[in-house]
Amino acid sequence: MIASALTTVMFYTIAVGMTVLALTVIFTRKLLRAAVALMAVLMLTAGLYILLNAEFLAGVQVLVYIGGIVVLIVFAIMLTRSADLLEDHPTTKRMLLGSVVGLAMLFASCCAIFSPRPANTQVLEPVKDDVHAIGMKLLDYGPEGFVLPFELISLLLLAAAIGGIVIARKIPAPEQPFTSGGDLPGEVHFTQPRLQREEETK
Amino acid sequence: MHEIALRILLAAGDPPKTIAERATEALPTDPLFAIALIGGAMVGVLTFLTLLGLVLIYAERKISARFQCRLGPMRVGPHGLLQTVADTLKLLCKEDIVPTRADQAMHLLAPFLSLGATVLVLLVVPYSPLLHVADMNIGVLYVTAISGFGVMGILLGGWSSNNKWALLGAMRSGAQIISYEISATLALLVVVLFAGTMSLRGIVESQEAGWWIWRAHGVGIVSFIVYLIASTAEINRTPFDIPEGESELTAGFHAEYSGLRFSFFFLAEFINMFVVAALTSTLFLGGWMPFHVGNFTAFNQVMDLLPGGGWFFLKVSGIIFLLMWFRWTFPRLRVDQLMRLEWKILLPIGFVNLLVASFVVLYNFYLFPGNN
Amino acid sequence: MTDILQKIASYEPGETQFLVLATVIFCIGMSGLLTRRNAVGILMSAELMLNSAALMFVVFNRFAAPSVDGHIMAIFIIAVAAAEAVVGMAIFVALFRYRQTIDVTQITLLRD
């Protein structure tokens, strides 16, 4: 009884926290704060996984999502200098569109969730030793196994890694002639301040 | 109160159980006792943390002094024993400065993230058969995940300081930690493969016949070395202290921190060293298992004279000394050398090692294979 | 004390509560996807949606199927999210180098 009371309290705390933080992710104008809020949402999701007896998944969630993806996002934010300035407010049209679509989706999904369906009579025991079970399933090539998707995912990750490197690689600048800091006559035009340049052209 | 203390003492005599297990057992019948256990564990870990910080900082200063032909702190207390305490008091009394135009909230949050990640790892380390706060069936994964989580503290701290050096240090640190995490995890996976479990207690118990470092014909040694190098890089210690290299970046990501918050970063750094040492000794050196050789019963009985906690302490001190020895011997690497070491050397070695390890496991090709 | 505990325990979350929570997060992510202007912000909203989808798989696994198939789907989702983040970040960095902005309303390369 105490255990289920604890579960209840934790679930509702996590639920409220997750909703608030998810709203922070999409509404804050400081992108880095959004990233921190996203990290907190993912952390709370890991907590939910533990409530759902999926400890291994919780570990993977923290390892990959927080240790990898959020750090990558923070890197992206810093490299694109998005953190230095406030993001512009979305236009009213976008705001309206976003909230209408979001609310409509919520309404539709809730309709589906609360629609009458066959009652779940069987009481399922959580899987013991999920690490072992997941490992066996992932490498099982029988009809119940997931070995093909597993291999495909590894291919996808490899392709993504190579693609990321190729896209983000610094393209070497075309070989430039030796510059002398603006002393040569041809370069004066580019090194002087703009106002002065305009005067000269007049 | 007396009753609770008595029960804790009595419980120590039971077959080994973690504190979390005892609390879970007691929860339906005796919630107060469970709460007392959990609270006691929390207070205990925090006290341990503080003491550990003090001891490690003192040890680092003394040992570094000896390596450099100096004496180290000698004035406060006999042989400078109270120097760290005095420094802590000084840090606590200092003004807590947040730079203007820094992101206040992030600046305040970052040290807690950094220290929190470290403290959370301390909870799952098996110190001795009787002293173990919590055991998880995903122990190794948990440890890796949480230590990857600490990088966020460094990144946020560096960015929110609104200082170029701090930002550079944070970015370097992020790149370094993410890269070296791969090698460290690959090295840990070898032991997981051997032990067949990710629970730290299970891994310790699987080494009853011999420690993993030498039971697997060299595979263990290679992964031990790879893990040691990679985790030294992960905790930003010299020779991998590029993120804070004081001769290049003043102090890197914590350049703008002062007072209590600086001491949080500082403490996290030193506790991280303990965490690495504790994990290395748990995974490769048998944790609290005494040094046993196969079936030489007489020899093993002599080794059993020292209790488990003592063995753990000895191993951890040895690794910590090794880390300090590294620090005061080697010069700092350059950024490109750092990346080369990881991606071109450690990572291929790690992959090949994992492959060889899987063959060792497949054909049960251990020294002293009897007990597994 | 026991009464209060009993009362709290009687509200123990079931399938529906978990599903509603995941849906709420999904819809928040969806509206973020439509309102955000910064490309990294959009990526973060997409991560929210992926995360809630993974959560739903785990919920169904816990309450409807006696296996770990849902966990495996969640792991696949996490892997896809990682691949997406890698490629996304690469594209944003390249785009930023080229256009000095990653505001999606400013990027109209394919329009004319």
Added chain:
Amino acid sequence: MSNVDFTDVRLSQQSIAGQTVPVALVPRIRTQNYFAQVPSAFKSLWKGMKLTMWYFLHPSTIVTKQYPENRATLKFPERYRANLQLNQDDNGYYMCNGCKACERACPNASIIVKTRKGAVTGKNELDAYVWRMDSCTFCNACVMACPSDALRMGHEFECAVYDRRLLIYTLNRHAGPTGDQVAKLDEETRKQVVLEKRGPYDGPVPLAGEAYPNIRPIVLPGQATEQEDKV
């Protein structure tokens, strides 16, 4: 530097900004075989670790001195420079004859040698040897410049004071001719030689502020004449 191939250094001509300049090609750095570098790296790491461990295990190599406790047994290296001192000969005469070579040699004007005409000898002799420790860099140029070995760098290092103005010293305790000059005189005149006492420095100092005993504040240009009178 063993991994740099110096046999491969070549000169070539390269045109940079329209000019042809000779350029030395950088010697190629020999990289090791990928598999050979791992054991060699460990070997070199072990070499370094062995060295530091040797120092760790030999406490006799510790060079730290526990200063205030070991004051009685404190030993300085011969060439340690702590303060400037004037040499005296066996009879107690200063060997400085006021030639001002040190004053000219001093790179930052930390030495002022005041001389006067000797009453008995009729030659230039030392009046006051003023040394400003606050601006001295202990470069030893004065000692090297001295033609008569009258200066030395001493080992008295406990010179800390609470006011910078107290760091200006008069080095000689008496003014008068050198021993050599006195030796040239005959018995009678030698008796007339009087060694005038010189106390601590009490001249003007380069910093304004509160008055200290024996120390006068800075002399500003406007007040110069007034001050001169008192001197």
